[in-house]
Amino acid sequence: MDFKNIPGAPENIVMSGIRPTGFLHLGNYFGAMRNYVKMQDEFTCFFMVADLHSLTTHPDTSGLKQNIYRVLAENIACGLDPAKVALYCQSHIHETAELYLYLNMLAYKGELEKTATFKDKVRLNPENVNAGLLTYPVLMATDILIHRAMFVPVGKDQEQHLEMARNFANRFNTRYEPVFPEPQAFNFNSELIKVPGLDGAGKMSKSENQMATLYLADEDEVIRKKVMRAKTDSGPTKKNDVKAPEIENLFTLLKLVSKTDVVEKFEHDFNTCTIRYGDLKKQLAEDMIQFIRPIRQSANAILADEDNLRKIMKQGAEKATISAMNTMKLVREAMKLNYFK
């Protein structure tokens, strides 16, 4: 992998986060959580529930606590072990506010305004274009850099933010002293993933596109209904035809949860113009149910024990705070803000 390291910086730190803006879905799982679980044995991992990020678009905090508990529970249900990683809530790490402030001085209005996610959010919600929304990439960079993390398991939608985090790290290192390694997006299969929506447009998402998104909390019948309603076309018209985007999407989903021979069968049927989309969707629905059901059941059991979740959150905050405090010492030294010395 081609990235710049800082002498003395730890080489195996991983950081990533998920916003508590709704139920987790297949995109979160395949874009992020699947990698979290694989990384937990080999790396020092910091995984957080990004509650501060959610405030940029979801200022109503009445359901926030329950959403945070759900994100924690679903992460654990997917295989994350809180004894192996620091699983914490972003707002519990108070050092974040300080580093965010310093990095904001190194981020320029022009580049922040050009960020694709900022433009999308302005379009979706023109009456709440707050400064936090504009500086979202700075906060995200802070979350990563505060642990001097080098690897960031995220989906394809986060590529641009990661690029910005590298820019802020490099600017800090150049202006002051080298403190931050360059963080890289990370996926074991090397290609970053985007899990498409069932409507053939956009991606699965917590807050938008809900009928086209499969949630880890969806009941069997809901999964069946959503998959059977997925958009298709009138079928291939010639051998080895090119797949329309909505058909390609169904195959992408099939590849995520079905056995190879099942995928090959439907590929063959498509290429020989014998495919029946009804059969494809039925198979996809059943395989999805087999995939999601154990996660849903396990998450519900974990959610029922709130005392345990609070304990996990507290332990995670303690681990993450130690790491953040260590980084902030280096940051203040580098910036010569150590006036008592």
Ligand code: ADP
């Ligand atoms: P959402 O967009 O659903 O609100 P977040 O912004 O909280 O999700 O992102 C949490 C993680 O899930 C990030 O690493 C992001 O890249 C990943 N992710 C979200 N949606 C998808 C998707 N449809 N495909 C792949 N990864 C995704």
